[in-house]
Amino acid sequence: MEGAFPQVDQLLSDPPSCIQEAGTWCQQIWRLTGNEWLAGSANWLVAKPLRILFIVVIAVVVRYAIRKLIDRLTRTPEGDSDGKKLPTLLRPLRERAPEVLGPVVLERRRQRAKTIGSVLKSVTTVVVYGMAFVLVLGELGINLAPILASAGIVGVAIGFGAQNLVRDFLSGIFMMLEDQYGVGDVVDVGEAVGTIEAVGLRITTLRDLNGTVWYVRNGEVLRVGNFSQGYAVGVVDIPLSYDADVTKATALLEEVAAEAAQRPAVAPDVLEPPEVLGVENVTPEAVHLRVTVKVRPGRQWSVQRALRAEIMSAFERAGFEPPLRRLFPSNSGSSSNGS
Numbered sequence: 188m189e190g191a192f193p194q195v196d197q198l199l200s201d202p203p204s205c206i207q208e209a210g211t212w213c214q215q216i217w218r219l220t221g222n223e224w225l226a227g228s229a230n231w232l233v234a235k236p237l238r239i240l241f242i243v244v245i246a247v248v249v250r251y252a253i254r255k256l257i258d259r260l261t262r263t264p265e266g267d268s269d270g271k272k273l274p275t276l277l278r279p280l281r282e283r284a285p286e287v288l289g290p291v292v293l294e295r296r297r298q299r300a301k302t303i304g305s306v307l308k309s310v311t312t313v314v315v316y317g318m319a320f321v322l323v324l325g326e327l328g329i330n331l332a333p334i335l336a337s338a339g340i341v342g343v344a345i346g347f348g349a350q351n352l353v354r355d356f357l358s359g360i361f362m363m364l365e366d367q368y369g370v371g372d373v374v375d376v377g378e379a380v381g382t383i384e385a386v387g388l389r390i391t392t393l394r395d396l397n398g399t400v401w402y403v404r405n406g407e408v409l410r411v412g413n414f415s416q417g418y419a420v421g422v423v424d425i426p427l428s429y430d431a432d433v434t435k436a437t438a439l440l441e442e443v444a445a446e447a448a449q450r451p452a453v454a455p456d457v458l459e460p461p462e463v464l465g466v467e468n469v470t471p472e473a474v475h476l477r478v479t480v481k482v483r484p485g486r487q488w489s490v491q492r493a494l495r496a497e498i499m500s501a502f503e504r505a506g507f508e509p510p511l512r513r514l515f516p517s518n519s520g521s522s523s524n525g526s
Contacts, residue, residue: 239323246319253311261304302363302388352389354406359388362405368413373485375412376403418458419487421480423494425502426473428510436476437465439505440498444478447497448490456486461494473510 324331363386368374372383374393381395391403423444427436444461447453459481467477478498482490 235326238326242319242322242326246315250311250315253315254308257304257307257311261300299363299366299369299386302359302386306360306363306388351404351406355389355404358405358408359386362386362408363388367411368415372413372415374414376408377410379403414487415485417484419482419484421482421487421490421494423478423491423498424467425476425478425495425498426510427476428473428508431474431507433466433474433476436502436507437463439501439507440476440478443498443501444480444494447494448480450493450497453490453493456483456490458482 321331324334362368368383368391369386370383373381374383376391376393379393379395379399379401381393381399381401383391383393384400385392387405389405391405391408393401393403395401425436425440427433441461441463444463448457448461457480461478461480464477464479466474468475478494480490480494
């Protein structure tokens, strides 16, 4: 049988031409083994696996290094127990955390930095490993065009199916970057009004005045009213009966409000002197006088309560009776006369 196929015998007997190329894996394998098949397949058996391993190792190292850098950027500086120093990642971003929150500011900054860092880590993982996967497929000689087209179709299908989830995440990311609200803020999100307890990329948790915990999806928040940013305005309406002297009541209101705003319990929260606006509303029951005062964010309710207590006591001492007392006078006198 030998010599029946001379061309095939010649191909099998001739060593591969790559062994003449100096410094190639083919030449090295030929020298070590003398096996023609191993030498001819050196590129697939040795070179490509080593290149793939190198790509994977580089991807793991790059991902690890970037995640460590993100951890450093999002870490709160040591010794900053009062929350005055921002994590490095938050310094370029705008912050609206009110000083009145005190110790809560530190937790708010930590949570914000942690959430943004988590997003950056996820993006890093997807980008680095995605590029490594594409490079590995290229080393294997696989045509990437059909794969990328299929991946695009699958991505569109997943996007349509999970559009609400994607919207929640995107809304959460922008909300974090813009610091629209954070832990400790008192907000009105439409369905609920309360204090923010936790902020995530998909869900915001807040507790209302009744103690109920609300879980609000970020993508469903169309508007946010934040009571804890910049400054707040305390508004106090004082009812008067129709026969009261409005001019005298207004003068008394200015005097009492100014004195109440200077009391030690209220003064630290007051930013500007109270302003008496005069008659705000007239109802069938009473005439309402309004006084406003600019206060620190989140302190308007306590200041309103203090002013209202002081003003009502002063009005009682000055002889201004509440409107309802005149509408429903005490019948004790008539009862005794009838007896």
